[in-house]
Amino acid sequence: MVYISVMRVTQCQFLPGDNAASLDETPVTLIYTEGNTAVLPCQIQNQGDMDVSWFKENYQIIASGNVIVNGDKRISVETKEPGDWNLVIKNVQEEDAKLYICMLQSFPPQEKKFTVHVNTKPKIxxxxxxxxxxxxxxxxxxxxxxxxxxxxxxxxxxxxxxxxxxxxxxxxxxxxxxxxxxxxxxxxxxxxxxxxxxxxxxxxxxxxxxxxVYEPKLSTTKNKFVEKESSVIVLQCEIESNPAADIGWQRNGKLLKTDMDKYSIEVYTEGDFKTVTELTIRDINTLDRGEYQCLARNTIGIDYIKFNVIVELSTTTVKITTRKPTTARLTTEPVPIPEKTTATSTVPTKTQPDNLKKTTTAINYVEGPKTGDSRSHASLVTYSYMYTILLTVFSITLLLVL
CATH class of the missing domain: 2.60.40.10 (Immunoglobulins)
Incomplete structure (x- = not known):
C-alpha cells in the first residue's frame, strides 16, 4: 500500500477573485450497475501548476495526476478537457462500491468526495x-x-x-x-x-x-410360526430408520450367521429410509424351535422385534387291522372217560334185604379221571375260552379309544 502526503505546501501566488484555483467540494453519490463503466467527474477551475490526486477511503492512493499507482488496469484518469480529472473504473464490481476522493493539492487542500454504490444482484x-x-x-x-x-x-x-x-x-x-x-x-x-x-x-x-433423525422402528406382519418338521420358515422384518441402521438376527440371544445349509439372511432397500430383511430357516426340526430376534441399531438408538417358532413333531400313521373275534363253542357232550377197572372182591358179602339191594344196584357211581390225557384236554378247552374272551374285550376297548 502506497501513501503520499497530501499536505504539500506550494509557494504559489493566489490571485484575487475568479482567478484562484478552486474545486467544487459538494459531495456526490453515484450509482452504477455491476459490469458497467463508472465515471467520477472531477473538474478544477484555474488549476495552474497544482497537482490533482485520487484516493479511496482511508486515503489510499489510486492515482497521482494521470499515473495509476495501485496497479488496477481497470482504472484510468481521463483528461479530455482542461481541468478535467475524471476517474474511470471499467467493469465496475461490488467491491468497487467505496468512498473516493478527488484532491486539489492547494493550500489548504480542496477535496471532492464521491460515494459510489454498485447495483449488484443478491448473493446468498x-x-x-x-x-x-x-x-x-x-x-x-x-x-x-x-x-x-x-x-x-x-x-x-x-x-x-x-x-x-x-x-x-x-x-x-x-x-x-x-x-x-x-x-x-x-x-x-x-x-x-x-x-x-x-x-x-x-x-x-x-x-x-x-x-x-430417529431410532429404528421395526414391524412385521407375522411373528408366530407353527410348522412341521422338515419345513422351510421365512421370518420377515421391516425397518424404518434415519440414519440407516445396522441389522442383525439373533436366536436365543446369540447372533446368527449366514449358513447356506441352514440359515440365509437377505436385506432389501425400499426407499431412502425403509429396509426389509428376511431370515430363512431350512429343514427345521425340534432343535430350531425357540425365540428369534430381528435387531436394528443406528446412532440414535436400537429396536428389536421377537419371533416365536414352534416345531410340531411328525406323526406316523399306524394301520391297525382287527380280526373278527372267534367264538368258542362250548359243548355239553360228555367227555369220554375211560372206564375204571375194579378188581373182583373174593370177600363174602353179607346178604342184604331184597328192596335195599334193588336200590343199591340201581345207582352206579362213576368217578372222573384225576390224571392222564383226558384231564389235559379239558384244561386246554378252558384256557382257549378265556383267551378268546380277553381278546374280544381288548379289541373292543382299542376300537373305542381310536
Whole structure:
C-alpha cells in the first residue's frame, strides 16, 4: 500500500477573485450497475501548476495526476478537457462500491468526495448454510440466510410441498425475514426449504433440506410360526430408520450367521429410509424351535422385534387291522372217560334185604379221571375260552379309544 502526503505546501501566488484555483467540494453519490463503466467527474477551475490526486477511503492512493499507482488496469484518469480529472473504473464490481476522493493539492487542500454504490444482484452466502439439517422430534432450530447485494435485497424463506391430489409442487411462504425458526420440530417439518433474495437487479436462491433423525422402528406382519418338521420358515422384518441402521438376527440371544445349509439372511432397500430383511430357516426340526430376534441399531438408538417358532413333531400313521373275534363253542357232550377197572372182591358179602339191594344196584357211581390225557384236554378247552374272551374285550376297548 502506497501513501503520499497530501499536505504539500506550494509557494504559489493566489490571485484575487475568479482567478484562484478552486474545486467544487459538494459531495456526490453515484450509482452504477455491476459490469458497467463508472465515471467520477472531477473538474478544477484555474488549476495552474497544482497537482490533482485520487484516493479511496482511508486515503489510499489510486492515482497521482494521470499515473495509476495501485496497479488496477481497470482504472484510468481521463483528461479530455482542461481541468478535467475524471476517474474511470471499467467493469465496475461490488467491491468497487467505496468512498473516493478527488484532491486539489492547494493550500489548504480542496477535496471532492464521491460515494459510489454498485447495483449488484443478491448473493446468498452459501458457505454459512448447510445442504442438510438433521433434527430430532421436539428440538428447536434457527437458520439464518446471510445475503449481500445493492440495493439491499429482501429475503424470504419458502417451503416446497407436494399437493397429493394434483402431485404439483407448492411454494409456501414460511418466513419474511432472513431467519427461519422452528420451536418444536416434528415429522411434518421435514422437507425442502429455500432462501430467496431479491432486488431490482435480480434474485438468488439456495435450497436446504430438513430431515428428521430417529431410532429404528421395526414391524412385521407375522411373528408366530407353527410348522412341521422338515419345513422351510421365512421370518420377515421391516425397518424404518434415519440414519440407516445396522441389522442383525439373533436366536436365543446369540447372533446368527449366514449358513447356506441352514440359515440365509437377505436385506432389501425400499426407499431412502425403509429396509426389509428376511431370515430363512431350512429343514427345521425340534432343535430350531425357540425365540428369534430381528435387531436394528443406528446412532440414535436400537429396536428389536421377537419371533416365536414352534416345531410340531411328525406323526406316523399306524394301520391297525382287527380280526373278527372267534367264538368258542362250548359243548355239553360228555367227555369220554375211560372206564375204571375194579378188581373182583373174593370177600363174602353179607346178604342184604331184597328192596335195599334193588336200590343199591340201581345207582352206579362213576368217578372222573384225576390224571392222564383226558384231564389235559379239558384244561386246554378252558384256557382257549378265556383267551378268546380277553381278546374280544381288548379289541373292543382299542376300537373305542381310536
Amino acid at each position: 452466502d452459501k458457505d454459512s448454510l448447510l445442504e442438510r439439517y438433521l433434527f430430532k422430534k421436539g428440538e428447536a432450530l434457527n437458520i439464518t440466510c446471510n445475503v449481500s447485494g445493492y440495493p439491499e435485497p429482501s429475503v424470504k424463506w419458502y417451503a416446497f410441498r407436494t399437493e397429493l391430489s394434483t402431485m404439483k409442487e407448492i411454494k409456501e411462504l414460511v418466513s419474511s425475514t432472513q431467519m427461519l425458526m422452528f420451536k418444536n420440530l416434528g415429522p411434518t417439518d421435514g422437507g425442502i426449504y429455500g432462501c430467496e433474495a431479491e432486488n431490482v437487479v435480480g434474485t438468488d436462491m439456495y435450497e436446504i433440506f430438513l430431515q428428521e
